Amino acid sequence: MKVAAAVLLALVGLVCVDANQKCSGNPLSYQGKRCASTTWYADYHKGACGCGPDNNDNQFDWNHSKFVAAASQHLFDPGLKTWCGAQCGKCVKLTTTGGFVDGQGSHVAEGQSHVFMITNLCPNEWPNLSWCSQSSQSGYKNHYGYSEHFDLEDGAGQVAAIGWKGKNPEVTWEYVNCDQAHSADSRTPGTRTEYSQCFCSKHPDGGK
Ligand SMILES: *[C@@H]1O[C@H](CO)[C@@H](O)[C@H](O)[C@H]1NC(C)=O
Numbered sequence: 001m002k003v004a005a006a007v008l009l010a011l012v013g014l015v016c017v018d019a020n021q022k023c024s025g026n027p028l029s030y031q032g033k034r035c036a037s038t039t040w041y042a043d044y045h046k047g048a049c050g051c052g053p054d055n056n057d058n059q060f061d062w063n064h065s066k067f068v069a070a071a072s073q074h075l076f077d078p079g080l081k082t083w084c085g086a087q088c089g090k091c092v093k094l095t096t097t098g099g100f101v102d103g104q105g106s107h108v109a110e111g112q113s114h115v116f117m118i119t120n121l122c123p124n125e126w127p128n129l130s131w132c133s134q135s136s137q138s139g140y141k142n143h144y145g146y147s148e149h150f151d152l153e154d155g156a157g158q159v160a161a162i163g164w165k166g167k168n169p170e171v172t173w174e175y176v177n178c179d180q181a182h183s184a185d186s187r188t189p190g191t192r193t194e195y196s197q198c199f200c201s202k203h204p205d206g207g208k
């Protein structure tokens, strides 16, 4: 009986640690795909891919209102560039796992997919340290164990409209073709229609 009780307690303990996170393993994954954490933000700056006019820090309208995201540093640029990162203008399909981080979000039904273009960096610095602190010192994980993070722009309520705002759903992520995604859902920017306007599409080395 004692052994059974101990086993039961151990199992309950295991289940409770990450009760609401569906991803597991190292790196965290779910059904064979890599996992990431998500949050939302809204700002009026053109961001680290230069998606605004050359002469000021405004955004293009689409950079404010479409499905765009700030990626954590190692994803944004493996060489740790903070401007015109290698992944500027790439698109990621995010699919909810049904999981979330305890105390940092709430349940979103599993299997909802939307495609976001990377147009910004979520830097590894205050106030972004809990979500975007992946570095060699942290074992390339943020505080909640994820190797990648996407901060989703909600400048026009587009994250609220899909029911993700403030719920910060855990997702799986994979690269997809932006233009195909844009054809299927114009809330995803296209590379020819939209990303081609960004400074970093014209000067991928940052114009130096
Ligand atoms: C990162 O910091 C900016 C402010 O500099 C804030 O708007 C944004 O919500 C933060 N994102 C995360 C994921 O911490």
Ligand SMILES: CC(=O)N[C@H]1CO[C@H](CO)[C@@H](O)[C@@H]1O
Binding pocket: 044, 052, 053, 058, 059, 060, 061, 062, 064
């Ligand atoms: C809401 C918003 O940020 N709109 C800006 C989008 O970008 C254009 C072009 O820079 C600006 O004129 C808008 O103010």
